[in-house]
Amino acid sequence: MDEDWVPYNQREEWKDIIPMNLPQEPQSVCAIAYDEKYATTMSYFRAIIHKKELSERAWEITNDAIMLNSGHYTAWVFRLKLFHELKKDGKKEIEWLNEMAEDHPKTYQLWHHRESIIKALCPVKQDAETDTVNPEQKEIIAAELWFLLEAITADPKNFHAWQWLVKRYALWTQELQFVESRINNDVRNNSAWNQRYFVLTKGQGDAKLDSDVIEKEIEYSIDKIRLAPSNESPWSYICGLLRKFSPAHITTKLHPIINDLANDESAHEGQAMPVGQLMKKSPHYWAFLIDIYEIRLEDLKLESSRDTAEIVQSATEACDMLAQSIDPIRFAYWNYRKQAFVL
Amino acid sequence: MSLEQETKDISIPELNVDKHVRYFKRCADLLPHHFLEMEASRMTLLQFCIGGLDILSQLETALSKDERNEIIEWIYEQQVVPGNIDNTNNQESNKGYCGFRGGPLISTITPLLKHADADQAKCGLNTTANTANCANLAATYSALATLAMLGDDFSRVNRKGIVETLRTLQKPNGSFIPHPGAVECDMRFLYSACIVSYFLNDWSGVDIDKATDYIKQCTRYDGGVTQEPYQESHGGSYFCAIASLKLMGKLDSLANKRQVLEWGLRRQIGGFQGRVNKPEDILGGHEYIHHGKAAKFVLDCQHPTGGIGKMVSNHPDPLHSYLGLVGLSYSLKHPQLRQVIPHLNLTSQTSERIHSTSVFLKP
Numbered sequence: 001m002d003e004d005w006v007p008y009n010q011r012e013e014w015k016d017i018i019p020m021n022l023p024q025e026p027q028s029v030c031a032i033a034y035d036e037k038y039a040t041t042m043s044y045f046r047a048i049i050h051k052k053e054l055s056e057r058a059w060e061i062t063n064d065a066i067m068l069n070s071g072h073y074t075a076w077v078f079r080l081k082l083f084h085e086l087k088k089d090g091k092k093e094i095e096w097l098n099e100m101a102e103d104h105p106k107t108y109q110l111w112h113h114r115e116s117i118i119k120a121l122c123p124v125k126q127d128a129e130t131d132t133v134n135p136e137q138k139e140i141i142a143a144e145l146w147f148l149l150e151a152i153t154a155d156p157k158n159f160h161a162w163q164w165l166v167k168r169y170a171l172w173t174q175e176l177q178f179v180e181s182r183i184n185n186d187v188r189n190n191s192a193w194n195q196r197y198f199v200l201t202k203g204q205g206d207a208k209l210d211s212d213v214i215e216k217e218i219e220y221s222i223d224k225i226r227l228a229p230s231n232e233s234p235w236s237y238i239c240g241l242l243r244k245f246s247p248a249h250i251t252t253k254l255h256p257i258i259n260d261l262a263n264d265e266s267a268h269e270g271q272a273m274p275v276g277q278l279m280k281k282s283p284h285y286w287a288f289l290i291d292i293y294e295i296r297l298e299d300l301k302l303e304s305s306r307d308t309a310e311i312v313q314s315a316t317e318a319c320d321m322l323a324q325s326i327d328p329i330r331f332a333y334w335n336y337r338k339q340a341f342v343l
Numbered sequence: 344m345s346l347e348q349e350t351k352d353i354s355i356p357e358l359n360v361d362k363h364v365r366y367f368k369r370c371a372d373l374l375p376h377h378f379l380e381m382e383a384s385r386m387t388l389l390q391f392c393i394g395g396l397d398i399l400s401q402l403e404t405a406l407s408k409d410e411r412n413e414i415i416e417w418i419y420e421q422q423v424v425p426g427n428i429d430n431t432n433n434q435e436s437n438k439g440y441c442g443f444r445g446g447p448l449i450s451t452i453t454p455l456l457k458h459a460d461a462d463q464a465k466c467g468l469n470t471t472a473n474t475a476n477c478a479n480l481a482a483t484y485s486a487l488a489t490l491a492m493l494g495d496d497f498s499r500v501n502r503k504g505i506v507e508t509l510r511t512l513q514k515p516n517g518s519f520i521p522h523p524g525a526v527e528c529d530m531r532f533l534y535s536a537c538i539v540s541y542f543l544n545d546w547s548g549v550d551i552d553k554a555t556d557y558i559k560q561c562t563r564y565d566g567g568v569t570q571e572p573y574q575e576s577h578g579g580s581y582f583c584a585i586a587s588l589k590l591m592g593k594l595d596s597l598a599n600k601r602q603v604l605e606w607g608l609r610r611q612i613g614g615f616q617g618r619v620n621k622p623e624d625i626l627g628g629h630e631y632i633h634h635g636k637a638a639k640f641v642l643d644c645q646h647p648t649g650g651i652g653k654m655v656s657n658h659p660d661p662l663h664s665y666l667g668l669v670g671l672s673y674s675l676k677h678p679q680l681r682q683v684i685p686h687l688n689l690t691s692q693t694s695e696r697i698h699s700t701s702v703f704l705k706p
Contacts, residue, residue, distance in 0.1 A: 022447055027413040030388045030446075032374045032381070046449060049475045071380035074449045074477060077524040107380070112526035160574040194575040197564055203573050205560055232609065240564025243599070287605075333608055333631035 007037065008044040013057060019043035020050065038068050049078055054085045063096070070104040076113055083117070090121040091140075101151055115164060118144050124168060133169065141169050159195040167203045175199050187224050193233040197241065209245045217241055218249065222257050226275055227268065229261070229282040239288070255292050258285070283327040286318045290337060293318070297341075315341045355635070356642040358671065359649065360679050363664065364405050366649030367395040370661050371406075371414075383479070385446035386421065389414070390485040391665035397492045397690050398668045400679045411493050418486050418495075421446065423478045425504040439511040439523045441504030442478030442539075443486035449475055480512060480521040484535040487542045491689060491697045498702050502543045509536050509548025517550065517557030518571075529570040530561060534583035537590040538687070544703040546591075555593045558584045566602030578610060586686040604628050614640030615670070634674035641667045641674075 008014050021043045025031065045065045048058050062079040065072055083093060097114050104110055122137040133141065148162040159179075166175045176199045182192040200217070201207035221238035225231070242249045262285065264275040271278065279285045293315035300308055319338035323331040371392035374381075381388060393414070396402040406414075421444040426437055483505060490497060512519050512532070519532035533554055540546045560572045561584060567576020568584040585603070588594045597603055608628060610616045613636045643655050644667060650659025651667035672683045672690075681690040689697075698704050 025417070025447070027410075027417060028372050029414055029417040030371060030374060030385045030392065032378045032385070033376045034379055034382075035376075038379070042448070046475075049449065052475075069379055069382055071383050072448065073383055073479070073522070073525065074475065077522075080526075081524070104380075108527055116526055160569075160571075163573055191575050194563070194573075198573045205572070236565035240566075240602075243602075244564065329611055329613075329633045329636060330608055330631060332633070333605075333628075336631060 005037065007040050008061075009040055014044060017044055017047050017051075020046040041065060041068060045075070049074065054082060056086070058082060059086060059088070066100070067103075070100070070107040070110065073109055076109040080113060080116055084120070090117050093117050094121075094140075094144075098147065105151065111161060114144075118165070119168075122169070141165065141171075145171070159191045160198075163195075163198060163203065166199070172199055172202060183224065187227050188231050188233060190233045193237045197237060200241075209241075211246065214242070214246050214249060215253070218253055218257070222261065225258075226261060226264075229275070229279045229285060232284060235284040235288065239291075251292065251295055258288060281326065283322060286322050286326055289318045290315055290322075293341070312341050355639040355675075356645065358642060358675065358677055358680070359645055360399055360401070362647075362649035363645075363651075363668070364396060364399055364401045364649075366646075366659065366664060367392045367399075367661070368405055369649075371396075383445045383448050384482065385448075386418070386443060386482040386485040386489070387445065388661050389418075390489045391661035393489050393492050394688075395661070395665045395668055397693060398665075398672055398681050398683060400681055402492065415490060415493050415495050418443065418490055419499055421478075421482070421486060422499070422501065423476055423504070424501045425507070437476075438507050440477045441501065441508040442480065442483035444477070445479050445482035445485075449477070477522050478508065480509075480519060480532050480535045480539070484539050487539060488689065491542065491701070492693050494696065494700070496700045496702055497542070497697075500543070500703075502545060502703065505539060505543060506545050506548040509539065512536070513548075513550055513553065515553075516560070517553035517555070530558075530568065530580040530583040530587075531570070533557060534587045537587040541590050541687070542697075542701070542703065544701075549591075551591050551593065554587065555591060555596050558588060558593075559596070559598075562597070562599070562603065566599060566604075566606035568603075576606065578615065581607060582685075586688070589686040608632070611637065613637070614644075629673065632674070638671055638674040641671050 009019065019040070021039075041061070041064050045061050048061055059079070059082045062075050062082065065075040066079065069075070082088070083090075094114070094117060097110065097117070100107075100110055101114075118140065121140055122133050125132045145162060145165060148165070151161075159182075166172065175195070179192050179196045179199060182189055183196070186192070200209070200213070218238060221234040224234040225238075238254065239250070242254060258279075262276050262279045264279075267274045293311050296311055297308065297315075300311070316338050319334045319341070323334035323338070327334065371389060374388065378388070393402065396405050402411075423437070423441050423444060425441055487497070487500065490500070509519075511523070512521070513536070514520065514528050516528075517533075518528040518530070519536045520526075520528045521532050521535075536549050537554070540549050558568070561569045561574075561580065563569055563576045565576055568581040569576055570580045585594075588597065594600075608631055611633060615637065641651065644651050644653070644657065644663070646652055646659040648659075650661075651664040652659045653663045657663075668680070669683045669688070671677070672680050681692055683689065684691055684694050687694055698706075
């Protein structure tokens with residue numbers, strides 16, 4: 001225990017408070033072992049929260065309660081209420097949160113609390129597109145983005161931590177640049193790919209994309225698939241994007257390029273095999289082909305049986321390939337897909 | 344290939360039933376200091392411990408009837424029932440605050456009613472309602488699930504209070520917050536709201552259309568599901584979303600069911616990335632899982648002193664010990680393992696029992 005810690009029951013300014021001790025529970029149910037400091041502090045905290053006392057000392061004890069137990073959700077709710085009621089300095093609160101984040105990086109409430117404080121510091125006008133914040137607020141937002149970035153460098157796969165910030169303050173251009181640098185750094189960073197989708201659609205469920213944007217994304221994804229054909233992220237990204245915004249592109253644009261890649265005999269620097277060979281070892285390549293065959297059969301439904309037979313043949317071969325050698329852990333699934341073609 | 348054949352071909356370690364039983368019993372009693380940040384979630388830890396014993400078919404043997412009854416009493420002591428806020432003439436109700444707390448961390452109200460002494464009486468706390476005496480949706484779910492496992496008939500559950508509280512916790516976008524004033528709202532609490540409504544056999548606290556819409560918004564381009572819109576797909580939110588759709592009878596509203604199923608199946612690399620749980624089963628994917636490899640992974644994660652860790656040679660904790668057993672209940676044939684019904688997260692034995700004993704569910 002820190003040496004200059006004065007227990008709450010020995011503090012002059014807390015003398016009027018009757019602590020609410022927890023009665024001894026008659027039985028122990030998932031009880032958690034704790035010490036005297038925790039017990040005393042929580043007894044005083046309980047008393048103050050039940051009094052609903054909105055005071056300076058209440059503000060201070062929330063600090064101790066959260067420090068001792070950062071998962072104490074009621075303490076966070078109470079602190080936010082006090083922040084607004086006592087008109088506390090938001091910048092100081094952010095500094096306090098910076099310190100808390102070092103010791104408790106995984107506490108959900110901490111990040112939500114941060115979000116509330118930044119929102120209070122930098123309100124945006126409704127219906128305004130951009131630039132509704134003044135230069136000082138811009139600085140706060142930039143610092144926040146930087147902090148969140150720093151806070152997750154140990155775990156570079158939590159980009160959604162600042163999605164709200166990007167969306168609220170329309171930081172799309174710089175976020176796209178950042179995402180590209182992360183994908184360049186690690187082409188398998190799925191969190192970065194997800195963020196690319198978020199930026200492209202500006203976090204709108206009903207976004208519309210122009211066809212030149214779509215074609216650029218095909219080109220971009222193909223470039224990354226070429227680097228590592230077994231990497232799930234760009235496959236999911238481009239197929240998902242096209243399914244939603246332009247399904248026709250899957251057969252007319254994407255499929256021919258994928259075919260070219262599968263026959264590409266050049267190799268990348270540092271890769272032992274030509275791109276085409278790596279493609280043919282990728283489960284995503286074969287799974288993509290199966291989906292294509294399925295679409296083509298659907299289109300051909302009433303047409304000649306000779307084409308149909310040919311497609312069925314290719315499709316069953318692709319299913320066998322996956323079940324038997326490329327992706328045997330999912331053999332049961334690929335066999336099931338195969339049945340659909342044979343029947 | 345059948346389940347038996349598949350597990351036969353791989354050499355897998357034994358399931359240490361006795362050690363796991365002792366582990367869950369130990370945790371159901373007392374947890375070490377480093378669990379302190381979970382103090383507000385004791386009810387959830389309890390659910391994992393009791394759930395683990397249930398899957399291992401040991402609930403009735405590992406805990407005596409008296410012990411089970413004591414736990415039932417403790418759970419009911421955490422219930423917040425309808426009343427007026429504060430001990431005043433103010434008629435403002437505590438709507439939004441009802442259900443179960445994760446433990447007596449904040450409020451000692453119910454125990455005080457039993458153990459009132461002079462000092463505590465001075466605090467003026469002999470009331471049932473106060474904004475500090477606040478239930479939590481996740482704890483409410485854990486409490487009902489645990490009561491069900493322990494054979495309680497729900498006769499002391501205040502259904503009206505919980506249903507009215509649910510109504511105030513649903514946000515305009517369809518998601519749920521866990522308690523009034525909370526900033527977080529996501530798929531975990533949406534599942535809690537659905538399963539609680541199922542237990543209470545009363546859906547009037549949930550706007551099903553809005554909840555379904557929220558799940559659609561969280562279904563990502565790769566077929567996975569997220570906690571909040573636009574985030575990255577995650578196994579935990581995937582389970583919560585699919586199970587919620589099943590409970591609401593809305594599975595057919597998933598437009599891209601195949602992509603969703605494939606996302607789940609692609610997570611298997613031996614064990615599963617994300618959580619070992621099986622929403623794929625709800626989507627009819629159970630038969631496509633490689634059970635031998637899944638079982639081997641979980642069994643490899645067993646700790647020598649009981650319990651299961653997140654990964655091989657990790658320290659065990661109640662969450663992963665429980666989820667590991669849930670996974671095994673699908674992938675390993677073992678005489679002592681009871682199978683879990685995925686969307687209910689209960690063994691079939693417990694589910695059957697509540698349908699004949701629960702005051703809300705019995706015919």
